Amino acid sequence: MAVTGTKPKMSWTRKILLILGFLSTLAAIALIAVAVTQNKPLRKNIKYGIVLDAGSSHTNLYVYDWPAEKENNTGVVQQVEVCKVEGSGISGYSQATEKAGPSLMQCLRRAEEVIPPNQHPETPVYLGATAGMRLLSLEDKSAADKVLSSVEKTLRSAPFNFQGARIISGQEEGAYGWITINYLLGSFKQSGWTKFLHTLKSVSETSGALDLGGASTQITFVPDEIPYESPESWLHFRLYGKDYKVYTHSFLCYGKDQALKRKLARDLQTSENGSLLDPCFHRGYQRTINISDLFRNPCTSAEKKQLPFSQLYIQGEGDYQKCRRSIQNLFNKTDCPYSSCSFNGIYLPPLQGDFGAFSAFYFVMNFLNLTSEKSPVALDKVASAVQSFCARPWQEVKPAYRQIKEKYLSEYCFSGTYILSLLQNGYEFTEENWQRIHFLEKIGSSDAGWTLGYMLNLTNMIPAEEPAMPPLSHGSYVGLMVLCSLVLVSVVLLAWLLFHKPKCLQKGIV
Ligand SMILES: Nc1nc2c(ncn2[C@@H]2O[C@H](COP(=O)(O)OP(=O)(O)OP(=O)(O)O)[C@@H](O)[C@H]2O)c(=O)[nH]1
Numbered sequence: 001m002a003v004t005g006t007k008p009k010m011s012w013t014r015k016i017l018l019i020l021g022f023l024s025t026l027a028a029i030a031l032i033a034v035a036v037t038q039n040k041p042l043r044k045n046i047k048y049g050i051v052l053d054a055g056s057s058h059t060n061l062y063v064y065d066w067p068a069e070k071e072n073n074t075g076v077v078q079q080v081e082v083c084k085v086e087g088s089g090i091s092g093y094s095q096a097t098e099k100a101g102p103s104l105m106q107c108l109r110r111a112e113e114v115i116p117p118n119q120h121p122e123t124p125v126y127l128g129a130t131a132g133m134r135l136l137s138l139e140d141k142s143a144a145d146k147v148l149s150s151v152e153k154t155l156r157s158a159p160f161n162f163q164g165a166r167i168i169s170g171q172e173e174g175a176y177g178w179i180t181i182n183y184l185l186g187s188f189k190q191s192g193w194t195k196f197l198h199t200l201k202s203v204s205e206t207s208g209a210l211d212l213g214g215a216s217t218q219i220t221f222v223p224d225e226i227p228y229e230s231p232e233s234w235l236h237f238r239l240y241g242k243d244y245k246v247y248t249h250s251f252l253c254y255g256k257d258q259a260l261k262r263k264l265a266r267d268l269q270t271s272e273n274g275s276l277l278d279p280c281f282h283r284g285y286q287r288t289i290n291i292s293d294l295f296r297n298p299c300t301s302a303e304k305k306q307l308p309f310s311q312l313y314i315q316g317e318g319d320y321q322k323c324r325r326s327i328q329n330l331f332n333k334t335d336c337p338y339s340s341c342s343f344n345g346i347y348l349p350p351l352q353g354d355f356g357a358f359s360a361f362y363f364v365m366n367f368l369n370l371t372s373e374k375s376p377v378a379l380d381k382v383a384s385a386v387q388s389f390c391a392r393p394w395q396e397v398k399p400a401y402r403q404i405k406e407k408y409l410s411e412y413c414f415s416g417t418y419i420l421s422l423l424q425n426g427y428e429f430t431e432e433n434w435q436r437i438h439f440l441e442k443i444g445s446s447d448a449g450w451t452l453g454y455m456l457n458l459t460n461m462i463p464a465e466e467p468a469m470p471p472l473s474h475g476s477y478v479g480l481m482v483l484c485s486l487v488l489v490s491v492v493l494l495a496w497l498l499f500h501k502p503k504c505l506q507k508g509i510v
């Protein structure tokens with residue numbers, strides 16, 4: 001067939017289709033542009049909060065930040081600074097109460113540097129005091145009040161928004177520690193697939209919390225459905241649209257410093273001349289303690305008696321088994337008025353799920369190289385590691401760890417043994433569920449501890465109901481818009497090609 005040289009004339013319908021095709025392409029481009037600009041995340045408006053953890057051994061100041069527009073979402077608050085206050089905990093200022101507040105100045109200055117000045121007036125600052133102040137309050141209420149007044153005066157003088165300085169209860173300490181780790185682990189997230197999977201799991205999907213301080217220790221977890229006993233041990237939370245029945249107990253005087261004092265106060269009863277062979281210290285280690293210091297607190301005052309000597313002279317023996325037996329006496333397992341107990345007649349429901357163990361649980365186990373998540377160490381291996389460490393003479397241990405404070409180093413043998421006794425004899429962890437204890441210091445950039453949970457609660461950042469969330473993230477939304485627009489353009493073009501082929505194609509001319 002002959003090919004003519006003249007161009008075929010475009011019909012009106014084809015012209016209209018071409019214009020329509022062009023317009024739909026333009027519309028698709030506009031759609032993409034609008035989607036991208038409309039949904040661009042807003043410039044970040046960061047908010048800050050400060051919590052001071054006034055513990056028995058020392059005070060830590062934490063600075064947290066979060067994006068203002070997302071403050072009700074779970075997992076957005078993070079720790080941006082921790083400042084360790086020099087010197088003792090605030091309860092250590094009972095003889096010079098006016099100095100408690102000024103001791104915090106250095107860390108408050110640090111917070112002023114970290115937080116932009118225009119945000120200072122709106123940044124809340126909270127101080128929570130724990131077991132050291134609980135003990136001081138029992139021993140000398142007026143001194144405890146004076147310490148808190150001094151602390152309040154200093155915090156009010158800082159450029160932040162002072163929200164309170166008070167002694168928190170052991171229950172709060174346990175509960176906020178549990179909220180912190182589950183918030184950071186994302187256990188409260190209940191959307192999409194996680195929500196679906198959670199409905200399949202009948203067991204608790206939160207992690208328990210184990211906190212070991214200097215003066216008290218807490219255990220908090222969600223047990224399996226069981227009949228309630230000991231009503232004071234339970235807390236009910238509704239978080240992100242879900243109900244939680246949480247068991248918690250705080251043991252005052254069972255922090256590791258007070259536990260050591262109690263052991264020494266008890267062992268002292270059998271000493272005739274003020275000297276003591278102690279299996280929980282290394283062979284060759286010696287320490288002298290003022291007896292008046294030992295008995296000057298409610299944890300040991302019951303053991304107080306008139307002694308013909310004013311100092312206790314300790315010599316280490318380095319015997320793990322003996323040490324373990326001597327610590328075991330601190331846990332009274334004889335009476336239990338409930339279906340199950342930990343010790344001292346305190347109710348403990350059957351242990352359930354994973355546990356995050358932090359503070360001194362972590363410091364001690366980390367020193368002993370027993371915190372590996374990749375290859376968790378079995379309970380019998382943990383015991384033999386502590387045993388071998390205790391058996392090392394002080395003359396060998398001291399030079400091997402020059403960089404570690406002598407106070408900490410000399411007590412790792414006692415502390416490791418105490419942790420094993422508390423977990424194995426006290427709470428009755430077994431070979432099987434031992435591996436479900438995760439010794440951890442931080443989750444992401446935030447320390448595990450009660451402070452974050454405390455701030456989340458006081459700033460109402462944990463809603464009872466799940467906040468309405470857009471079904472798609474910004475990225476997925478834009479991606480989907482682009483994809484739809486491309487499909488739209490392709491369909492229009494394809495339709496045009498199929499139904500309105502140029503005449504030459506329809507006639508098979510190539
Ligand atoms: N090895 C080691 N021990 C530490 C460290 N920091 C604190 N400790 C000790 O570990 C124990 C627990 O410390 P914290 O968790 O800070 O206790 P706290 O908050 O002061 O005490 P509570 O008020 O009972 O909670 C105390 O005996 C501290 O002296 C550390 O960095 N390394």
Ligand SMILES: [Ca+2]
Binds near residue numbers: 056213359
């Ligand atoms: Ca603490």
